[in-house]
Amino acid sequence: MDIEKVLLMAIMHQQDREEQFYDSLQELEALVKTAQGVVIDKIVQKRPSPHRRYYVGEGKLEVMKAIIVEKEIELVIANEELSGGQARSLQEELDIRVIDRSQLILDIFAARARTKEGKLQVELAQYTYVLPRLHGQGAALSRLGGGIGTRGPGETKLETDRRHIRNRMDDIKRRLKQVVNQREQYRENRRRQQLFQVAVVGYTNAGKSTLFNNLSKSDSFQEDQLFATLDPLSRKMKLPSHFEVLLTDTVGFIQDLPTALIAAFRSTLEEVREADLILHVIDAAASNRDKQERTVYHLLQELEADDIPVLTIYNKKDLIDEEHFVPSSYPYVLISALEDNSIHTVKQETERLMKEQWQHYRGFIPEENARKLAKIRQHTILDKEEYHESKEGYYVNGYVDPQHPIMREIKEFQQE
Structure with missing residues (x-):
């Protein structure tokens, strides 16, 4: 073109x-x-x-x-x-x-x-x-x-006349309803699997897709353009403890987004409402940073997602004077989405916030219950695992979602 x-x-x-x-x-x-x-x-x-x-x-x-x-x-x-x-x-x-x-x-x-x-x-x-x-x-x-x-x-x-356009709109709404139902089934499957869900949101061009790619090691479209990501994308992200969460990238927010567009993309944006934690990416070097931040919070409020815990990620630290940087939101990290150290910091902080929401456990698992240990490794953040030869079993401690079904098994071996 x-x-x-x-x-x-x-x-x-x-x-x-x-x-x-x-x-x-x-x-x-x-x-x-x-x-x-x-x-x-x-x-x-x-x-x-x-x-x-x-x-x-x-x-x-x-x-x-x-x-x-x-x-x-x-x-x-x-x-x-x-x-x-x-x-x-x-x-x-x-x-x-x-x-x-x-x-x-x-x-x-x-x-x-x-x-x-x-x-x-x-x-x-x-x-x-x-x-x-x-x-x-x-x-x-x-x-x-x-x-x-x-x-x-x-x-x-x-x-064409208005009647034809209205008929076409009704047809699109019917087809979208089917897609929304399918999306809801996917969500229900994820809920059944009890996957911890993290949504990446932010003003358009804040660096969400770059961060998403480096956190999940995927290759979603990233470019220095507005609305580079339009369709929601989900990938697994491995935390420092090796616990895996589901990470979802979303469409960039923008001020004065057409009302018709917010309404049309509601089912896509509702991915955010399903999240257990939101990573809010902000361009730290943007001249109107505060306004962009407020725009995102306003849209989260409209989506009824403003009660979900948020980690604020100020991106592009290489473009600002770090000594004079003053954040507007907490908890926060100041990063460059292109640096490995920054990616590790985001993962560490995500894990820390998860631990704050979850319940601590510690206990002893006999060797013959090795299958149970495998499930605990998969479904909890395992901080420590030590094998004791004399007792023929494992001392473990970590953090667990108190709503997860594995809680029943943890109670069987939990020690005070």
């Missing part, structure tokens, strides 16, 4: 803090890069509220027309959601495609979805977004051709 030349437009409202406003604009630029576009210029206007018809004022509209001709701009992107009327008026005046931040994010998701479920969820989110804005949209798309903001359902589908 050819790199498209993009003009950004944004309104700074009176209540906006200048630093946060420009952080948001920088993030929009990173989204454009992820969507295979290049930002050629930006139009920023201070207004109490957007222009009802054109989003920006008519004076700025004339400036934009000149920039579009002079710099051969192919696409205009607004930093906040446009109404259907605003998008149509702008396209008529500028004679090129105009989309908004939400459409751009949906477009990236459409390009990144790999699994059948992911593709269905994105398509549903795009239809949900486009349905109230449908009037005149099909004609505009036909005239202006493809490019950023047109991936997913496609032009011909958007030109």
Whole structure:
């Protein structure tokens, strides 16, 4: 796909803090890069509220027309959601495609979805977004051709009437319901196996997938792009005690994520709700680190996952001055996801937090109960195991999930 030349437009409202406003604009630029576009210029206007018809004022509209001709701009992107009327008026005046931040994010998701479920969820989110804005949209798309903001359902589908789109949405919802039921069965199997589940969450591009890969030694897609991971991925992770947990990578969170997208991806994000521990990865070098952190906590609250224990992982320590670093959340570790020492630190801290949640045990297992010992090695964090020849058995101590069925067997040999 050819790199498209993009003009950004944004309104700074009176209540906006200048630093946060420009952080948001920088993030929009990173989204454009992820969507295979290049930002050629930006139009920023201070207004109490957007222009009802054109989003920006008519004076700025004339400036934009000149920039579009002079710099051969192919696409205009607004930093906040446009109404259907605003998008149509702008396209008529500028004679090129105009989309908004939400459409751009949906477009990236459409390009990144790999699994059948992911593709269905994105398509549903795009239809949900486009349905109230449908009037005149099909004609505009036909005239202006493809490019950023047109991936997913496609032009011909958007030109069909509302009834067909609603039928398609109902069909997607039915198919997604089947996938959700399958996912629930997988979860139920994991619950039966009593696997300890760790979810990796974080703002997009914080380094989640790099950390996930190095913790689990897997090769999931990692790249310095927003939303590099879209479909949830689970792998086993071995802790320093050799105890194995299930590690799940999730889609990156972002401020102003389209509501339709949160709704569509709810079943995927619900993986987080099943977790026993959350690893919250934060880009320690991000200029708006605190805001990114708050965005993730807000979304965890929406998912009703805010009561799960969290280990905060400040990543990219090589890009900051460690001496002056002040964390906002505890417990935390400051790491570089590319360093082996850091990976070991995360595993150690994960194990420490598990021990805090679990119950300590110690006892003696006779040699003839070796099968029981094998189960204890598999299902508990075994801190110490010593064979005593004179007693013909093993002294053990460690930590166990008090809800795990193996607790019954531990009680048989447990010593005070």
